[in-house]
Amino acid sequence: MVWRQHEMTLPAMQRGCHLVTSLIQREIASSLQGIKVGLAHIFIQHTSASLTINENADPDVRTDMETFLNKVVPEGRSAPWIHTDEGPDDMPAHCKSSMLGSSVSIPITNGRLNLGTWQGIWLCEHRDHGGRRRVVVTVQGE
Numbered sequence: 001m002v003w004r005q006h007e008m009t010l011p012a013m014q015r016g017c018h019l020v021t022s023l024i025q026r027e028i029a030s031s032l033q034g035i036k037v038g039l040a041h042i043f044i045q046h047t048s049a050s051l052t053i054n055e056n057a058d059p060d061v062r063t064d065m066e067t068f069l070n071k072v073v074p075e076g077r078s079a080p081w082i083h084t085d086e087g088p089d090d091m092p093a094h095c096k097s098s099m100l101g102s103s104v105s106i107p108i109t110n111g112r113l114n115l116g117t118w119q120g121i122w123l124c125e126h127r128d129h130g131g132r133r134r135v136v137v138t139v140q141g142e
Helices: 021-032 059-072 090-100
Strands: 002-010 016-019 037-044 049-055 103-109 119-125 133-141
Touching: 002 021, 016 059, 021 037, 021 119, 021 133, 037 049, 049 059, 049 090, 049 103, 059 090, 059 119, 090 119
Parallel strands: none
Antiparallel strands: 002 133, 016 119, 037 103, 037 133, 049 119
């Protein structure tokens, strides 16, 4: 059994849902080599952005997800939030991050992430100016 860990920084992205599968795969490619069966755990070290697995082909799905999140979690002066230390998008970002989660786990099969045909890894940026995001990828397998 091997364990490998990568710490990487994703570039700053505008608010919304972004397909980051290729960035992560490129970073961990050497660690996937030789693993017949394993697991990749991908964790974001932030409370105002999230990771999820969803549609990788039609960018409209990412736009629709951002629309959904904004309808479910209100923002602005009429929103009920007390915590606004970092601005009016701060607490809504925390809510959205908790809804989607801070990590995903993906099986590794024969040296590749075993995602479904239409699946990709999304970084969901919930802040207007979130900045670069730190991600830890832990690979285990044999």
